[in-house]
Amino acid sequence: MSPAPAIHLLVVEDDSDFRSTLVQRFSRANMSVASSADADQAWNLIQQREFDVAVFDILMPGMSGIDLLRKFKEANVDCEVIMLTGQGTIESAVQAMKLGAFDYLTKPFPLKELESLIQRAYERRSLRKENRQLRTLLERSQAATENMIGQSEAMQQVFHLIERAGPSEKAILIQGESGTGKELVARALHRRSARRNKPLVVINCAALPETLLESELFGHEKGSFTGAAAAKTGLFEVADGGTLFIDEIGEMPGSLQAKLLRVLEDGHMRRVGSIKERRVDVRLLAATNRDLAAEVAAGRFREDLYYRINVMSLQLPPLRERAGDIPLLVQHFVGADWQIEEDVVPVLTRHSWPGNVRQLINAIERAKILADDKTIRVADLPREVVGSQAAPGTRSTPPGVSADGDSLAAIERTKVIEVLLRYAGNKTRAARSLGIDRRKLYRLMDKHGIQPGEVAPPPAAT
Numbered sequence: 001m002s003p004a005p006a007i008h009l010l011v012v013e014d015d016s017d018f019r020s021t022l023v024q025r026f027s028r029a030n031m032s033v034a035s036s037a038d039a040d041q042a043w044n045l046i047q048q049r050e051f052d053v054a055v056f057d058i059l060m061p062g063m064s065g066i067d068l069l070r071k072f073k074e075a076n077v078d079c080e081v082i083m084l085t086g087q088g089t090i091e092s093a094v095q096a097m098k099l100g101a102f103d104y105l106t107k108p109f110p111l112k113e114l115e116s117l118i119q120r121a122y123e124r125r126s127l128r129k130e131n132r133q134l135r136t137l138l139e140r141s142q143a144a145t146e147n148m149i150g151q152s153e154a155m156q157q158v159f160h161l162i163e164r165a166g167p168s169e170k171a172i173l174i175q176g177e178s179g180t181g182k183e184l185v186a187r188a189l190h191r192r193s194a195r196r197n198k199p200l201v202v203i204n205c206a207a208l209p210e211t212l213l214e215s216e217l218f219g220h221e222k223g224s225f226t227g228a229a230a231a232k233t234g235l236f237e238v239a240d241g242g243t244l245f246i247d248e249i250g251e252m253p254g255s256l257q258a259k260l261l262r263v264l265e266d267g268h269m270r271r272v273g274s275i276k277e278r279r280v281d282v283r284l285l286a287a288t289n290r291d292l293a294a295e296v297a298a299g300r301f302r303e304d305l306y307y308r309i310n311v312m313s314l315q316l317p318p319l320r321e322r323a324g325d326i327p328l329l330v331q332h333f334v335g336a337d338w339q340i341e342e343d344v345v346p347v348l349t350r351h352s353w354p355g356n357v358r359q360l361i362n363a364i365e366r367a368k369i370l371a372d373d374k375t376i377r378v379a380d381l382p383r384e385v386v387g388s389q390a391a392p393g394t395r396s397t398p399p400g401v402s403a404d405g406d407s408l409a410a411i412e413r414t415k416v417i418e419v420l421l422r423y424a425g426n427k428t429r430a431a432r433s434l435g436i437d438r439r440k441l442y443r444l445m446d447k448h449g450i451q452p453g454e455v456a457p458p459p460a461a462t
Contacts, residue, residue, distance in 0.1 A: 006437070007122045010054040011035040012042040012068065013084070014061060022055070025111050026118070039063035043071065051079045053102075053121045055114070058085045058092050066092055066099070073100050078129070080121035082114070148184050149332055152322035158185070161314050166192025171264065171309045173249075174287040176316030179358030182287035185314060186245040189285060198242030201235045206248040214256055215272055224273020236269055236280045243283045249309065250290035250301060257302045264308050284309060319353040319360065329357065333364045339375040347378055351385045370443045379447045413448035416441070420455035 009031045013019040016037065023033045034051070036042040038060055045051075054072075056065035063071075069081055083104040085093040093104040102121040105114055148159070165172055166189045174182045183202065190200040203216060211225070219234030235244060246252070252260070263269045264284060268277050286309045295301035319326070326349045334340060353359055367380035378386060416434070423429040431441040444450075 007031045007118065008050065008052045009033045009118060010042060010045060010051040010079070012037075012039060012054065012056045012060070012065065014038060014057060014059075022111075022114075026115065029115060031118075039065065039068040039071075042068060046072075046077055046079070052125050053080045053082065053118050055082045055084060055118070058083055058096065064092075066096055069096055069099050069101055078125070080125045082117055082121060148181060148188060149328050150322060150325040151328060152317075152325050154317040154322050155325060158314065158316060161312075162188050162192065165189060165312055165314070167194065168312075169193075169283055170311040171284040171286065173292070173310040173313045174285065174316065175292075175313060176287075176289065177318045177356055178289045179356030180316040180318060181357055182289075182316060183245065183247060185316065186243075186247075186285045186287065190243045190245075193243065193283065195242045195283060199239050200243045200245060201239040202245045202247065203235055204247040205251040210253045210256065213252070214259070217256070218259065218269055218271055220272035221274045224271075228273070231271075234269075234271060236263060236282055237278065239282045240280045241282075243285060245285045245287070247287045248289070249286040250288040250292055250295055254300075254302065257305050261302065261305045261308060264305075319356045323349050326360070329360060330364065333361055334368070334376065337374065338368065338371075339373075341375060341377045343378055344376055344381070347381060347386060370446060372440075372443070383449070412444070413450065416444050416448065417450060417455055420450075425452070425455045 009026055011019055011022045011026075011033060013022065013035070014037050019035050019037065023035050026033050034045055034049075036045060039056075040063060042054070042056075043063075056068055058065040065083055069083070072079065072081060080102040081096075081100070083093050083096045083101050084107060085104055086107050090106065093101075093106070096104060102124065103117055105117065148155070150156070150158075162185065172189060174185050176182055186202070187200060190196060203213075205213060208216060215228075215232060215234070217234050217236060219232050219237060220228050222228055222231045246260075259269070263280065263282070267279050267281060269280060270277060292301055292306055292310070296303045296306050327345050330340065330345060330348060348360070348363070355362075363382050363385055364376075366382055367376045370380040371377065416430075419430045419433050420427075423433065427438050427441055431438045434441065436444075
């Protein structure tokens with residue numbers, strides 16, 4: 001079995017003999033080649049399928065190669081174009097470069113040179129496509145931090161509290177398990193406040209040791225401690241007029257709790273190493289995944305600070321208590337241009353999600369990496385999500401694999417292992433033998449739980 005064609009190539013050339021030569025040569029180079037004798041036929045082909053690279057002759061009957069290139073660019077066709085020109089049309093080739101052609105060749109030329117140029121054009125298109133996908137993921141991730149999703153009664157109560165409490169100037173304590181979206185709530189509260197045009201400053205107490213945390217919050221003066229080579233503005237000053245969100249406030253050391261209480265009581269603070277009082281106007285939002293009332297009872301959190309930051313409490317439900325929102329969340333994080341097989345959502349809905357929405361997002365992003373044809377299947381989901389739903393005391397097997405291994409999936413797994421062993425674990429040669437690319441081979445190995453040790457060559461005898 002030959003490997004799947006890597007490059008989809010369009011050849012537009014009115015000389016039938018030369019066109020036939022190009023088609024035969026690049027088909028043998030494992031490219032998927034379509035051809036046309038004129039620009040109008042080429043344009044019809046572009047409407048029907050996607051090409052990575054197109055090779056145009058500049059001089060053709062009817063619409064010229066330059067006009068076809070211009071039409072490509074006006075329609076935003078995502079395809080790299082290489083122009084072929086005779087000695088008398090060099091100026092036209094230069095014009096084509098200005099219009100966005102990848103490059104041009106002057107006839108006659110070695111076919112090996114054109115093949116190399118096609119490969120480089122394909123690599124540039126692939127890189128551009130990959131960058132576009134990464135930007136889409138980044139935009140989706142940014143959108144996720146600005147939007148809260150849920151139709152469950154628990155989330156409707158959260159939305160109601162955000163609408164009522166957002167315009168207030170009072171401190172709010174946001175409570176909930178890790179991954180439930182406490183920072184999203186803080187951002188939503190800030191956006192609904194009169195401080196929305198001022199800074200929202202975020203700090204996580206669990207991410208910094210005590211000495212650095214104090215400096216980050218209150219700032220310090222030059223020389224106030226070893227390494228303080230210059231004065232530093234603290235986050236309270238940065239947030240002046242706006243909102244300070246202190247995440248994981250339950251991790252804050254007792255010595256800093258007293259300093260925080262002072263700022264909340266009268267708005268005054270001092271930088272580390274300073275005797276100068278500074279006044280700040282900051283609204284405080286705090287979040288924790290701890291039971292602060294229990295922390296107060298155990299003497300690990302100041303009672304007076306607890307009541308100061310807990311003017312109003314907002315409790316976020318864990319994902320397992322609002323499973324009805326999972327289909328909405330899945331569709332949002334997957335995106336409109338992806339498909340989801342119908343058995344995927346029930347699997348996701350039944351999982352307990354100890355990491356909550358953050359874990360769900362990670363599971364979806366992983367599935368998208370492994371998915372074929374922009375379609376997410378159960379086999380693309382993490383094993384801990386699928387395997388956790390096996391009956392107690394039973395051995396979890398991959399989807400489609402029966403206990404005795406008598407299934408297409410089991411046969412597929414056996415075949416992959418057999419080929420990998422044949423080539424001593426060499427992924428490139430094994431993928432070529434199977435007629436797939438390396439990325440597909442890695443997906444198959446992950447799908448069937450094939451470990452490197454299963455396909456490693458035996459140790460040499462000594």
